[in-house]
Amino acid sequence: MKAVEVIGGYPLNGEIKIQGSKNGILPVLAASILQNGVCVLHNCPDIRDVRETLEILRELGVKCEMRKHTITIDTTGMQNMAIEQEKTEKMRSSLLFLGALLGRFGEAVLGRAGGCNIGKRPADIHMNAFQKMGALIEEQENFIAAKGRLKGADITLRMPSVGATENIMIAAAKAEGVTVIYNAAREPEIIELAAFLKQMGAEIYGEGSTTIIISGVKELHGVEYTNIPDRIVAGTYLLGAVATRGKIRLHQVNHEHLGAVKVVLRQMGAIIQEMPCGIYVNGENAYRPIEKVKTEPYPGFPTDLQSILLSTLAVAEGESMLYENIFENRYLTVAELNKMGADILVDDNKLRISGVDSLYGCPVEGQELRGFAALVVAGLVADGRTRIENKGYAERGYENIVRDFMGLGAKII
Ligand code: EPU
Secondary structure (H helix, E strand, O other): OEEEEEEEEOEEEEEEEEEEEEHHHHHHHHHHHHHEEEEEEEEEOOHHHHHHHHHHHHOOOOOEEEOOOOOEEOOOOOOOOOOOOHOOOOOHHHHHHHHHHHHHHHHHEEOOOOOOOOOOOOOOHHHHHHHHHOOOOEOOEEEEEEEEEOOOOOEEEEOOHHHHHHHHHHHEEEEEEEEEEEEOOOOOOHHHHHHHHHHHOOEEOEEEOOOOEEEEEEEEOOEEOOOEEOHHHHHHHHHHHOOOOEEEEOOOOHHHHHHHHHHHHHHHHHHEEEEEOOOEEEOOOOOOOOOOOEEEOOOEEEEEHHHHHHHHHOOOOOOOEEEEEOOOOOOOHHHHHHHHHOOEEEEOOOOEEEEEOEEEEOOOEEEHHHHHHHHHHHHHOOOOOOEEOOHHHHHHOOOOOOHHHHHHOOOOO
C-alpha cells in the first residue's frame, strides 16, 4: 500500500467541503435491494467501501453505476441471493445484506464479514434477532446461510449495536407484522436509514430514540435520496485544527451531529461557531487536557474519533484520560504515536495521555482506517517529516484525505 509524508509545523488554516457519510450510505445501499426498481442516491462518497459495496450489488445481479457523487441502482429482475466471501470479507457492513436479502427473497447466503482490525466484532446480536423473527440460520466457518419469511417480533438488543439496529430495520421493513427494537442505536445514520426506508414506503416510528417500531409492508418503491454529511470526516479535520492550533471552516456539515465532539473541543479551549450547513473552529488557544472522556454510543463521543483525539491530546498541556467503551482492541495506533514521542499508556480500556511539548516525525504505519487519519494529524504537529505507510486504509473511508488536509494548508507529499 502507498505511503504519505507529512511535513509538520504548519497550523491548519482554510476551508473545505465535507464528503457524504460512509456509514450513512452503506446501509442505504444494502436497503435499496428491498425494492424492485430504481433508486438514485446523491452525495455518495467516492471511497473504497462504497465501490466494494457496488461490487456486491453487481454480484447480486443489480445494475449500478456511480457518476460523480450520484449512484443509480436498478434492482429490476435481480435474482441472486448469495455473496462470495471474497467480497464480504472486505467490510463489516456486508453483513447488512443478510437483512436486505432476507427482506427481498426470504433467503441469503453470505461469506463472513470482515472489516477493520479493532476488536472481535461478533454478529450474535444480528443472528439472535433474525432467529427471533423466524429465520433458520446456519453458521459455518466461512459463510452464513439464512432462510425464512420473516415475522415481526419484539427484540431487545443486549447493547445498542449500530449494525444490528440497521439490519433489523432493513429486514423488518417488509416482514409480516410489527417489529419493535428495544435498546436500539440512536446514531444519525439510523435516523437517515429510517428516512430512506420511509421514503420507499416503509412504516417506521421512533428512530432516534431507544425504541424503534417497524410495521412491515408488502412492497417498497424506488426513490431519489440525498445522503448526509460525514460527521467522522468532519470531526477528523476539527481535531486536526485543534491539534495544530489552527483555524478552519468546514462546509456541508451538520454540526448537530457533532455535539459530543464540540463539547470536547470547547473543553480544550477551542472557539466554535455553528453555521446553518457548516462549522468554524479556532484552536489557537486549545491546549487544555481533558480530565475524562469516554467513547459511547451516540450521542456520546464517537469511538471512530478516539485515535484522532489521542493525537490531539498528545500535545495538550497536561494529563488526559480517555476510556474506550465500544471496541476492545482499538488501540493499535498508540504504539505508533508513542514512536513519535507521545506519552500514552493503555491499561485495559483506559488510556492515560500525558501531554508532551512536541512530537517528532519518524516512519510509522497506519493500522486501520481512523488510525491512519490519527497519524496524519500527529504528523501535522510533529517536528520534521512523518512517513506514514498504508494509505489504503484511509481510502476505505476518506475520499481524499491528502487533498482535504492540503486544502486546509497542510504540507503532505
Ligand atoms: N457487537 C457484538 N455483537 C454484535 C454486534 C456488535 O458484540 O452482533 C459489539 C461489537 O463487537 C462492538 C460493539 O458491539 O464492540 C458496537 O458495534 P456496532 O455493531 O455498534 O458497530 P458496527 O455496526 O459494526 C458501526 C460503524 C463503525 C463504528 C461503530 C460504532 C458502519 C459501517 N460502521 O459499526 O464505523 O465504529 O458502528 O459506532 O456503520 C468506522 O467508520 O471507522 C467504523 C468502524
